[in-house]
Amino acid sequence: MLTDINKLRVEIMLFSKSIKNNPKAYIALKSKGNPQKISKYQKAYSRIKSLKVIDEGGYLAVHNNLNDLDYILHYLYYGINDPLDVQQSYVSDVFNLDFYKNTYGSEKPLLDYVTDGFFKGNYINALDNGYINTLEMDLYKQYFSNEKSKVEDIVSTSFYIRDKKTLIPYIQRENPVDIERIRVGVFTNDPFENLAPCPYIRLHELFSELSKSGKYTFFMYGMDSYAMMNIENILRCRLFDVVVVQRILPFLDLLREKCEKLGIRLIYETDDDLLGVEENSPSYEYVNRVSQSIIDYIDASDVVTVTTPSLASKFDDKKTVIIPNYYVNSVFDIKDDVKSEGPLKLGYYGTLTHSKDLFLIKNVILKLKEKYDFDFEVIGGFNAADNVDEDWFKAVELPPNNMDFENFMPWLSDTIDWDIAIVPLEDSPFNQCKSELKFIELAVLAVPGVYSDMCVYNSVITDGVDGFLAKDDEEWLEKIEKLILDKDLRHQIRQNALDKVLKDYDIKDRVQSWDEILSN
Numbered sequence: 001m002l003t004d005i006n007k008l009r010v011e012i013m014l015f016s017k018s019i020k021n022n023p024k025a026y027i028a029l030k031s032k033g034n035p036q037k038i039s040k041y042q043k044a045y046s047r048i049k050s051l052k053v054i055d056e057g058g059y060l061a062v063h064n065n066l067n068d069l070d071y072i073l074h075y076l077y078y079g080i081n082d083p084l085d086v087q088q089s090y091v092s093d094v095f096n097l098d099f100y101k102n103t104y105g106s107e108k109p110l111l112d113y114v115t116d117g118f119f120k121g122n123y124i125n126a127l128d129n130g131y132i133n134t135l136e137m138d139l140y141k142q143y144f145s146n147e148k149s150k151v152e153d154i155v156s157t158s159f160y161i162r163d164k165k166t167l168i169p170y171i172q173r174e175n176p177v178d179i180e181r182i183r184v185g186v187f188t189n190d191p192f193e194n195l196a197p198c199p200y201i202r203l204h205e206l207f208s209e210l211s212k213s214g215k216y217t218f219f220m221y222g223m224d225s226y227a228m229m230n231i232e233n234i235l236r237c238r239l240f241d242v243v244v245v246q247r248i249l250p251f252l253d254l255l256r257e258k259c260e261k262l263g264i265r266l267i268y269e270t271d272d273d274l275l276g277v278e279e280n281s282p283s284y285e286y287v288n289r290v291s292q293s294i295i296d297y298i299d300a301s302d303v304v305t306v307t308t309p310s311l312a313s314k315f316d317d318k319k320t321v322i323i324p325n326y327y328v329n330s331v332f333d334i335k336d337d338v339k340s341e342g343p344l345k346l347g348y349y350g351t352l353t354h355s356k357d358l359f360l361i362k363n364v365i366l367k368l369k370e371k372y373d374f375d376f377e378v379i380g381g382f383n384a385a386d387n388v389d390e391d392w393f394k395a396v397e398l399p400p401n402n403m404d405f406e407n408f409m410p411w412l413s414d415t416i417d418w419d420i421a422i423v424p425l426e427d428s429p430f431n432q433c434k435s436e437l438k439f440i441e442l443a444v445l446a447v448p449g450v451y452s453d454m455c456v457y458n459s460v461i462t463d464g465v466d467g468f469l470a471k472d473d474e475e476w477l478e479k480i481e482k483l484i485l486d487k488d489l490r491h492q493i494r495q496n497a498l499d500k501v502l503k504d505y506d507i508k509d510r511v512q513s514w515d516e517i518l519s520n
Helices: 002-020 025-031 035-051 058-064 071-077 083-089 098-105 109-119 139-157 164-171 198-214 253-262 286-298 355-359 362-371 406-414 437-444 474-483 485-503 506-519
Strands: 184-188 215-223 242-246 265-269 303-306 320-322 345-350 375-380 394-396 422-425 449-452 468-470
Touching: 025 198, 035 071, 035 109, 083 098, 083 394, 098 109, 139 164, 164 215, 184 198, 184 506, 198 215, 198 242, 198 406, 198 506, 242 253, 242 286, 253 506, 265 286, 303 506, 320 474, 345 355, 422 437, 422 474, 437 449, 437 485, 449 474, 468 474, 474 485
Parallel strands: 184 215, 184 242, 242 265, 265 303, 303 320, 345 375, 345 422, 375 394, 422 449, 449 468
Antiparallel strands: none
């Protein structure tokens, strides 16, 4: 009797083992004969096996006893319940499980992809650009082969590239793409999504316009790209003819060294005297820490581009080119005329680092309020840490993404209905190198302005003609009051300012300057 029982046990074990060694039979057993489940899991098994997306050694390191099961079968019924970070240890890095879950809401990313997501065109990582076109081939080989081909096609036919899905694999290539155009790598420390004013005005708009000439391909790298790169693997060959760096980068030394080794021309672009940042500035500690990297890059550069003569004086005049700011007509339109009716309003706008500038005119505003009924609106200027009492101004709430130049300027144009703009600026060595951008913008926004009488503004504004200049409280009071009392004067000041902007601040001149620099 015992012998018969043992024989039965052996037969059951052999049967069980034979089932486990037969994926179709095991899936049918686990699916309890349900035809839909059988079909789904049989397809999933076959596709995961063909894709070679699970590393058997890595899987066995996590699951060291598969109980006679094929490792892919074991994954489909057991490993699939591992936390995603554990699964990622044995699933190909190309397939980013967290990305897939967060993007498509699937708790079982790999199973979802091979049974449904692939057919919907779902991507398997943040840089995927449709590189998987079959479930019957090695995923890793397929991905990188198709990525290589697609990047080459895009680079060969494009003149202005800002998509990370092309930029990142391109800069990590081992071989260049052969094109006849001048290849310009452009690097800024701001994200290229929701571009801030500085990179928008100084890089994006100009190079986007210049790309229409057909002479160049611009590769536009921002902070949002750097976090996704393997920085050590960039520029393994001569992928650019010219590299333009704006202001500062976290890997500036490495970039410079690689460019020098590969014979790539270097250009440094800045709108501020970063090396002259004052100790009380919020950015002083960081800039001071990386100042030697900036100096080394500038020394290695063929050209330095700046906004003003004052800023140019900080650099070697033999290689410094002044490219002034300009009216960005693609972002906000010219307003017809100054405000014609409604309560009197004065205003100021700026980033959240201008408390010192605003305090220059606090007493002026308070004295004017004793005599005239008006609101003084402030957009930005102060930050929360300033703890400023608001009895002398009215704070206007900033919009979401207020550093996005393309969104902020139209919002500003729609929001302000000022009669007069107040533009105070502390006369410090750092500020003396700033540009007259506010003058350009206010002329377009149809607001006459009173500006601090310092080189930033007195080099471009004719006092009493296209703006007013003030150097002390007495002059601020006098000149603001002139504009308060005379609407015709406000109209004339603004019209003269607009005439000057349209004559002297055209983007075409700036594009031509860059064309000459890059084609040299």
